[in-house]
Amino acid sequence: MSQVKKSTTRKSAKLQVFLWACLATAMAACGAAEYTPKPKGFNRIDLPKTAYQPLEETHPYTFEFSEHAKIRPDSSGIAQPHWINIIYPSLGANVQLTYKGINSEKMLNDLMEDSRKLTAKHQIKAYAIEESQIKTPAGDVASVFELEGEVPSQFQFYVTDSTKHFLRGALYFRTATQNDSLAPIIEYVKKDIVHLLNTLEWKERQ
DSSP states (O other), X not given: OOHHHHXXXXXXXXXXXXXXXXXXXXXXXXXXXXXXXXXXXXXXXXXXXOOEEEOOSOSSEEOEEETTOEEXXXXXXXXXXXXXXXXXXXXXXXXXXXXXXXXXXXXXXXXXXXXXXXXXXXXXXEEEEEEEEEEOTTSOEEEEEEEEESOSEEEEEEEEOSSSEEEEEEEEESSOOOHHHHHHHHHHHHHXXXXXXXXOEESSOO
């Protein structure tokens, strides 16, 4: 075999090896590109059908709350009369309600300022706090605070008749689950809180 033919044969063999190597690399790359890790899933949340019942306990206020919730007295060391919790056993949610009787305009202003300060404490973790007002059918005005971010309380409010009664509420969860996965439950309970405000009545008015 001539020197030219030997050189051509070696080049052809090297070319075939190179082409096979490229083909194998391309096939491996295609296979890798087709694989996509599945996103981390969250547990399915089955929300109960909305239904309400009247608060029948003896308090200066009354309202309608979810049939899927239970009323429990506040057992904390700082609890005062008529402080209660609306607990959702199946959802791990709790709406804390604190009540104060008003005896002066200064006291009312102090209570409203304290409520805003308590909400502002979440500013470190909250990336948005939106305040809005709700005019209730009974003629009261409720200030509502919606908090976004990984905060322990995502929804807070206070409502008053401006002369005798002041009621503050805050939504909490007894779980470390991130708020993104709790979003359906948060929206569900928020609707219940708005219904509470719309059905709220003071048993004594000035």
